[in-house]
Amino acid sequence: MSTVDNTPRWLAVAALAKIKNGAYSNLQLNQLINEHRMDRRDINLLTNMVYGVIQHRLTLEFWLKPFVRHPHQLDPWVRELLLSALYQWQYLDKIPQRAVFNETIEIAKVKGHPGIRRFVTGVLHQMDRSGLPAFDTIEDPDERLSVTYSMPVWLIQELRQQLGATKMEAIIASLNQPAKQSLRVNTALSTVSDVTTALTNDGLTVEPSKISPLGLVVTDGQAINTEAMRYGMFTVQDESAQLVVPALNVQPGDQVLDACAAPGGKTTQIAAELDADAGGEVVALDIHANKVRLIGQNAARMHVADRVTATDLDARKVQTQFDDESFDRILVDAPCSGLGLMRRKPEIRYEKQLQDSLNLQKIQLAILAAVAPTLKKGGIMTYSTCTILQQENQDVIAKFLADHPEFELQTTPTEQDLKADRTDKTLSIYPDDYLSDGFFIACLRKK
Incomplete structure (x- = not known):
């Protein structure tokens, strides 16, 4: 086997070819990292290349087009090889052009026939001689x-x-800037100070979040491989996502419904606010049984399993198992287009259309309508999405309130008093505001 098979550049090309055929980037990357022994530097290059090519795909294809007559007729791996070469050449300053071109040609030589090697060599040299087309x-x-x-x-x-x-x-x-490595401290087990100390002692560089009082941002090192992570002192969660649960104002003895819970990040955050001895419980629903198991595993790792009941149930059918006014608080972290996550999941931008948001709006309204009767009078229902389009956010809330006059919209609170000068009662976090994920949060009180 050639050593080319194990280089980050070849693995990136292999991953990109599969992702173009429908594989999710994060799953494909995790699989490759688990299958190949790589040091941290190679893992970083592999990750950078895969996400970078996906993020900049339309730009890279524009640059490639003048040099390849029918780029979409190329074998997928050859096309991704050329796009990854362009990405390294134009976006990775620390890698010399000569090194990029040489390894690209070597991969073409090992993986293809002599004609492919000559073709790739010719394209690279012509791009170098002619220069890339300008956006203007x-x-x-x-x-x-x-x-x-x-x-x-x-x-x-x-x-x-x-x-x-x-x-x-x-x-x-x-959205083309790198995603931050953000963590939420598990208050059921630890404190921000203790987690900071533990990670610093492991050689990581950590700073407090400017968005969430429970948040930490790792600027150097990998938190996921630490003992503190394995023990459940924290979980990986975007800073914006950490704002949703505090908006519920959960009390220790509350009965809480997490209507769309998997994989359980917000479920465990709710559970950390509850006291099992006082009767506090969060009922976590998901439509898929395998995802329900994931909620249970996360609850166990975070040491809050005694306050979590996870069950597979479509939230639109919640009244088949729960009586009216069963819950003090309800969280509807609704299924959505995920367009606020494009920095973290770059392929979303090419997969979604406006019609997807309109279709999801119907599901979001159906879930809200289904769970609303199960909220006690005076209770709070928080609606959240990780998208940035009004069709799934403000429009959903407006339509729900029009059909449910027993609810009133309250101002979404944040402990850091974010966007204090906003005129809307809802809270919209856009990806450029704090370089976190895009999120929408609305708080509805049952009169």
């Missing part, structure tokens, strides 16, 4: 933005209409 050659302004930021035209137009041109461009520009 694109006449249509939306198409130019699409290629510059590698973002679909429909999303550019929709965000401009909803938020204005300046905010739209700030959002799409921010």
Whole structure:
């Protein structure tokens, strides 16, 4: 076997070819990392290349097009090899162009026949001689933005209409920046100070989140492999996602419904606020039995299993198992398009269309309508999504309130008093605001 088979560059090309055929980037990366022995530097390069090529795909394809007559007729691995070479050449300053071209040609030589090697060599050398096409050659302004930021035209137009041109461009520009490694401290077991100390002692560099009082951001090192992670002192969770549970204002003895719970990040955050001896319990639902098991595993690792009851049930059928006014608090972290996660899951931008949001809106409203009767009078129901489109956020809340006058909208609180000058009672966190995930949170009180 050639040593090329185990290099980060070849593994990245192999992963990208599979991701183009429907494999999720994070799952494909985890599989490759588990199957091949790599040091931390190689893992970082592999991860950077896979996410980088996906993030910048439209830009890279624009640059490649003048040099390949029919790029989509190439074998997938050859196309991804050329795109990954372009990505390294244009975006990774620390890797010399010569090294990028040499290893790209070597991969073509080992993995393909002599004709493929000659073809790849010719394309790379012609790109070097001729230079890459400039964005200002694109006449249509939306198409130019699409290629510059590698973002679909429909999303550019929709965000401009909803938020204005300046905010739209700030959002799409921010989404190509690296995602932060953010953690939530498990208050059932530890403190922010103790976790900071434990990670620092393990050689990591950690700073407090500016968004969540329970959040930490790791700026150097990998927290997932530490003893503190295995013991459940913290979990990996984006800073924006950490804002949802505090908005519920959970009390120790509350009965809480987490209607769309898997994989259980917010379930365990709720459970940390509960006291099993006082009768506190969170009922965590998911439609898939295998995901329910994942909730249970997370609850056990975080030492809150005595306060969590996980069951497979479609939230739209909650009244088949629970009486009216069963819960003090309800969380509907609704299934959504996930467009706020594009920094972390870059392939989402190419998979979604506006119609997906409109279809999801129907599901989101159905879940809210189904669980609403099970909330006690005076109770709080928090609705959240990890998307940035009004169709799944403000429009859902407006339609729900129109049909349910027994509910009133309250101002979404945050302990750090985020966006204190906003006029909306709901809270919208956009990806450019704090370089965290995009999130929407609304608090509804039952009169």
